[in-house]
Amino acid sequence: MALIQEIDYGTPASKAEKRVTLTIDGQKVSVPEGTSIMRAAMELNNEIPKLCATDSVEAYGSCRLCLVEIEGRNGTPASCTTPVADGIVVKTQTPRLKQLRKGVMELYISDHPLDCLTCSANGDCELQDMAGVVGLREVRYGYEGDNHIVSKKDESNPYFTYDPAKCIVCSRCVRACEEVQGTFG
Amino acid sequence: METLDKVIANKDRERNLQVVEDLCHTMKLGSLCALGGFTPYPVLSAIKHFPEDFGRGHLSVAAE
Numbered sequence: 001m002a003l004i005q006e007i008d009y010g011t012p013a014s015k016a017e018k019r020v021t022l023t024i025d026g027q028k029v030s031v032p033e034g035t036s037i038m039r040a041a042m043e044l045n046n047e048i049p050k051l052c053a054t055d056s057v058e059a060y061g062s063c064r065l066c067l068v069e070i071e072g073r074n075g076t077p078a079s080c081t082t083p084v085a086d087g088i089v090v091k092t093q094t095p096r097l098k099q100l101r102k103g104v105m106e107l108y109i110s111d112h113p114l115d116c117l118t119c120s121a122n123g124d125c126e127l128q129d130m131a132g133v134v135g136l137r138e139v140r141y142g143y144e145g146d147n148h149i150v151s152k153k154d155e156s157n158p159y160f161t162y163d164p165a166k167c168i169v170c171s172r173c174v175r176a177c178e179e180v181q182g183t184f185g
Numbered sequence: 186m187e188t189l190d191k192v193i194a195n196k197d198r199e200r201n202l203q204v205v206e207d208l209c210h211t212m213k214l215g216s217l218c219a220l221g222g223f224t225p226y227p228v229l230s231a232i233k234h235f236p237e238d239f240g241r242g243h244l245s246v247a248a249e
């Protein structure tokens with residue numbers, strides 16, 4: 001279990017002075033320009049599902065779980081990489097988004113071992129939490145195809161183990177090394 | 186691909202075809218890059234316009 005449970009706003013705070021007002025799920029919120037939609041939603045205690053974003057590193061947009069709809073705009077942008085704009089109306093929960101998030105999550109779990117109960121991260125695992133949040137109940141792809149479940153772990157580094165079977169390729173570890181620790185490459 | 190192979194091999198055909206269609210919809214809107222967003226189009230059009238090749242539609246009904 002993590003020792004300190006802090007609120008994760010998803011993306012770092014913006015230092016801009018100018019403020020921007022937008023509507024998220026019917027609630028108005030005013031945030032500094034350059035803030036992500038995800039962070040603005042979190043200011044309202046509206047937690048958008050996410051895996052690759054965390055507020056100690058810059059947004060990256062790889063996991064595609066935080067997709068939202070913006071009135072008048074095409075498609076479903078990622079709320080972590082999309083900055084707020086004045087007057088936009090954002091929806092974070094629609095049947096279409098629900099379907100998409102579930103579809104994305106199903107793909108993740110289709111290449112992930114199902115050993116939650118014996119996994120060292122059990123109970124302190126964002127992947128597990130999000131699978132619950134999006135309501136994933138089954139993986140229809142099956143496990144007989146090509147996957148990473150039998151891949152060997154790389155334990156050559158004394159500080160971390162890289163297990164391709166459990167990795168979701170979000171690049172968070174690489175970004176933390178580079179942005180927080182400053183020891184990348 | 187693997188799921189389409191199952192469709193072609195007539196393994197749980199309708200269910201797997203549904204999985205392919207769901208995957209296409211997820212990719213269309215969920216993809217980070219334009220390649221992922223576009224790839225589903227030819228697949229979906231093939232299923233839509235040539236349903237008999239996937240075991241759907243008139244031909245297969247006649248054959249069964």
Ligand code: FES
Binds near residue numbers: 051053062078081
């Ligand atoms: S949290 Fe936005 S794409 Fe991963």
